[in-house]
Amino acid sequence: MTDEEWEQLPPLEAGCMRAVQTLVIGGGIVGLACALRLQAAGQQVLLIERERLAAGASRGNAGALAFSDVLPLASPGILRQAPRWLLDPLGPLSLRPTYAPAMLPWLWQFWRASQPARVAASTQAQAALLAQSAAEWPALLRLAGAQDQLHDGGNLHLYDSEAQWRAAQASWAQRAEYGIAFQNLEGADALAALQPGLNPALRHGVFVPHWQTVDDPLRLCHSLAQAFVARGGRLARAEAQTLLRESRGLMLQLADGSLLLAQRVLLCAGPWSHRLAASLGERFPLEAERGYNTTLPPGAFPLQRQLTFPGHGFVVTPIAGGVRVGGAVEFAGLEAAPNYARADAMLARARRFLPGLRTEGGTQWMGCRPSLPDSLPVIGPSPADDRLFYAFGHGHLGLTQAAATARLAADWVLAQGRPPAAFAPSRFL
Known part of the structure; x- marks a missing residue:
């Protein structure tokens, strides 16, 4: 329809x-x-x-079946990164100052949910739900006659530096405890074998083979x-x-x-x-995590699979024949006007990591993810x-x-x- x-x-x-x-x-x-x-x-x-x-x-998400994302956002790691991110108004995490008072109860519960015992319980529950969803999606796609819309290209996580990559290893070890398969990659050639056209300064990554995407959500x-x-x-x-x-x-x-x-x-x-x-x-x-993206037309870049840039909070995805660049989190409530400068900032970063990316002719979008503090x-x-x-x-x-x-x-x-x-x-x- x-x-x-x-x-x-x-x-x-x-x-x-x-x-x-x-x-x-x-x-x-x-x-x-x-x-x-x-x-x-x-x-x-x-x-x-x-x-x-x-x-x-x-309507405008990244189109991923992210079965490896077993780690909750509410975690000590996010608490450590949040202050640095919040200093950048166009960074991965933004809280509009006028909305901050309304967010205080949610932030308090988020902090409580980030304590180690709560994180362990949330991770176990998240992993179980994701495993069940991986088992249920084939039947749901058959009901919809949409089996051909799902693709098995995997996901390539890319890190700016060796230090950032090594710091991420603890989180990948946690995923491994839940059976998540991944492959560490070092060197520009190893990354280029999975995605040609990357900035050669990118030399560290993690490939997740069992990550799937859909043609267009x-x-x-x-x-x-x-x-x-x-x-x-x-x-x-x-x-x-x-x-x-x-x-x-x-x-x-x-x-x-x-x-x-x-x-x-x-x-x-x-x-x-x-x-x-x-x-x-x-x-x-319940709060609205506002996300932004830009969808570029066919021919923007020969993207082989979804790319994730964890240090910058955005992904680059093949969508409907084109390329979608988006992600990040903004807390500003349901009614505030969009700030499309956030979409522009992600597109500029993507161009830095993908020098051949053609950024003209894109369509911008903002949508609200329903988010609970745990x-x-x-x-x-x-x-x-x-x-x-x-x-x-x-x-x-x-x-x-x-x-x-x-x-x-x-x-x-x-x-x-x-x-x-x-x-x-x-x-x-």
Whole structure:
């Protein structure tokens, strides 16, 4: 389903009340994956989205299935690097001064989650979820008829210096404990064998062979939606406003005054999810990690695979025949205007590392990743009402973890199991 087809969908009839079996709120990759998986399990599903399919981070992300990213962002290493990064307003991490007071509670919880015992538990939970997602993605792609959209090129992490590369070895050793395969590389020739055209000053890297990418995350979302509709699923443009508990089910009031009565509801609205959860009195420390990128047209650079520059917080990815340069983190809330100077800065750095990169003709983008302070998503039934299932807060790993989240949601609906306690909403409530 393309953007044009989405725009032709009629909105739900204003002022009426409709009854549905299973309602999914949110048309990003997590919501679409859940809807398709539930439908395959025999559920009658309605998915509503207030803007358009894949309107947020699902539209413009780097397209990676990053199964090796088992280490949470909340960690002592990030705490040590954050002050240096924050000194650069266009660096990998930025906090707008006017937003700093609103961020203090989240930052406090992030600091607590970065203590060694908490990090160890979060890493174990993250690794288990990623392993489950790696096992579930092939089946989800088959449901969507999108097997040809996945590629096995691996990922090449590139380091500015030998000191930076050696400092990263501890984190790679941690990944190895969870079965993550990688290969250390030294010398410009070793790097050029995997990616010609690099700046010869780059002489140290790590290659991750089991890293996968998709052609285009937006195309993948559209494929999931198309398969969902073809099997009888319903999509609708509607803005969810308030959830109410009733004996007959969960009542959702829409912005136009219409009502939806559902036997069960899955809340998958990304960085906006906490606002709807608050209508039931459940408050989550969810923040928007704003990311930026520039997508360059075909011919910009002969990119062989995804490249990651850990010291600079960005990646370079083959997307839809072109090249996407993006990443970094900005905390400024959901409503602040984009600062595309951040995208420009990443593009300039990419040009330094890839001297042959043609930077003209690009399209800039900004999207918000839903981020919780312990770097783990919320996946599980609401403590207030177990007819409501939360599935949000995946941070940088929404695309990667969508298949596992969908399976956990289906198991809950079919009463075949509950998600692991590490992702329970009650940890914040």
